Amino acid sequence: MIGKLSGTLLEKSPPQVLIDCGGVGYEVDVPMSTFYGLPHLGEKVALLTHFVVREDAQLLYGFATATEREAFRQLIKVSGVGPRMALSLLSGMSVAELAQAVTAQEAGRLVKVPGIGKKTAERLLLELKGKLGADLGALAGGGLLLGDAHGDIQQALIALGYNEKEAAAALKALPADVAVSEGIKLALRALAR
Secondary structure (H helix, E strand, C coil), X not given: CCCEEEEEEEEEXXXXXXXXXXXXEEEEECCHHHHHCCCCCCCEEEEEEEEEECCCCEEEEXXXXXXXXXXXXXXXXXXXXXXXXXXXXXXXXCHHHHHHHHHHCCHHHHHCCCCCCHHHHXXXXXXXXXXXXXXXXXXXCCCCECCCHHHHHHHHHHHCCCCHHHHHHHHHCXXXXXXXXXXXXXXXXXXXX
């Protein structure tokens, strides 16, 4: 129902953010990978969302990339894995790492994430095999951040050997309307300091 939010970032309190969209404040839970890439308070932000309606609550989950949102949707389809556990998984490892773990059937990598036990990890590997591995692994290399150049810049930095946290920190310093080539140059300068 709600697929994307664009507005002003009012509050950041991990894992939740508050976004003002035309006078309405939306509380959105986000994985830490998305959280680290958020702009400063008072700045414009856009997140792809997944809306969950339960008997006792209506919850909104936000993601910086379509790849993250798709991984979240695949995770919550697994029996015994709810939105909180899916967020925990996406906070504990990148989509690419998750896809690699599923492809290689490495339960040990999943168990390292808080809240994931051996049985849950094995169930995840079994149910996600063929759904998450190769497909999202390929997408993770080309995921776009909110449909702008920042996703391309982030992926370029990761390809150059920087981790996601370093790339996200470098992206914060970039102007919102920066071109990809100029953004990569500016990010590399910031990371070299």
